[in-house]
Amino acid sequence: MSDQNPPSSGPSDLRSAVAAGSKKRRTIILTTSAVVAVALIVGVVAIVSNLGGTASSAAGTPAAGERRSVKIATAEDSQFQDAIAAVASEKGLDVTWVNVDDWVLPNTELVAGSVDANAFQHILYLSAFNAQNNADLTPVFSTVITQWGIFSSTLKNVSEIPSGGRVAIPDDPSNGGRALNILASAGLIELAADAGDFPTVENVTSNPKNLQFVALPARDIPLQFNDPSLSAVVVGTSYFDPAQNVSKDDALFLDDSLDEKNLPYVNVVATRADNADDPAWATLKEAYADPRVADALEKEQFGNSVLVDVDVNTLRDKLAELQKSASKK
Missing domain, CATH: 3.40.190.10 (Periplasmic binding protein-like II)
Structure with a gap:
């Protein structure tokens, strides 16, 4: 906001x-x-x-x-x-x-x-x-x-995301900013107070784990869920194909949509x-x-x-x- x-x-x-x-x-x-x-x-x-x-x-x-x-x-x-x-x-x-x-x-x-x-x-x-x-x-x-969240095919908690871990976020300004806000809410990064409604990676003021942000089309992120080079992805829970058997219950961190x-x-x-x-x-x-x-x-x-x-x-x-x-x- x-x-x-x-x-x-x-x-x-x-x-x-x-x-x-x-x-x-x-x-x-x-x-x-x-x-x-x-x-x-x-x-x-x-x-x-x-x-x-x-x-x-x-x-x-x-x-x-x-x-x-x-x-x-x-x-x-x-x-x-x-x-x-x-x-x-x-x-x-x-x-x-x-x-x-x-x-x-x-x-x-x-x-x-x-x-x-x-x-x-x-x-x-x-x-x-x-x-x-x-x-x-x-x-x-x-x-x-x-509802959106942070998901991983290999990890069980956000604390397990390793230093230098690669995290997929959407490449469009609105959803990419949303993903950064979720990562901030999870305590993984901090954003500038004046980042506004469209924060970008340039607005990241603290990144203790030195996370690498991988920008992808939002609709393609679930397709990369099992990519071993990615530690986690940030995306909407409804974006996963039902065949992937991934739900909000599998999120490392779930945004409070309400x-x-x-x-x-x-x-x-x-x-x-x-x-x-x-x-x-x-x-x-x-x-x-x-x-x-x-x-x-x-x-x-x-x-x-x-x-x-x-x-x-x-x-x-x-x-x-x-x-x-x-x-x-």
Whole structure:
């Protein structure tokens, strides 16, 4: 978090707002004024809309017999997305998922007008893109939080990471900074007090173990998990393929995703500013809130990612603050 918005004292508003609607569902509700936080995914969905001019109900759901359609670009194919599409269809919104191979295309295609929204990213990543590309992408609602941690295929505790150990961190500014903050929280390094929202290795002021930071694309880090040259990796728990049998319980150190400092890592559905009021987003948000969607996410992610509901004005205010910070880099 930036110096302009320090964490409040006392219990996290985010944590106290967790509602256990069922044993498989954890949904976070935040008020407009709450200074809250939730950690990314990664990320998840890009939305392309081919919306007609038909009227919608006040709640955003098409009137009986009327249908709308959107295309959603995503960085992965999943049962979670299938569940969203199925529920949205019941509400009169036809969703078609379009998979892409990287995290750049969903935003560039959105800016170009090929798609009408996306939801593969957290707001810190979005702020960096907006700042670097003079774009005006904005959140329309929050989706999920992904928990991050430090993992190793050979070690059992962070204290076992050897002097000179090589640690893989993401190579993009937002996730790379997040990884450095996690290493700092684990007591492995210290960061400059003025490092801001996008710390880099240049902001490391203390590195007792003389760790070597290996920058890799975030999505590729789990693929390097068993690389014998790496002592550890820092990545989102949901990034591991289920076949790797790696969960949050295997982390040497697990970030507290419900800490208020993690608001920048809330994943969102985003669109262009001139399309933010389209009623299709209200319908899509209703689909995300359906218990069947929560069940699909739990089945797929085993609790590594959870659905969250953060007030959109809180998201937009934080995005503006982060974007200002990113513009100074």
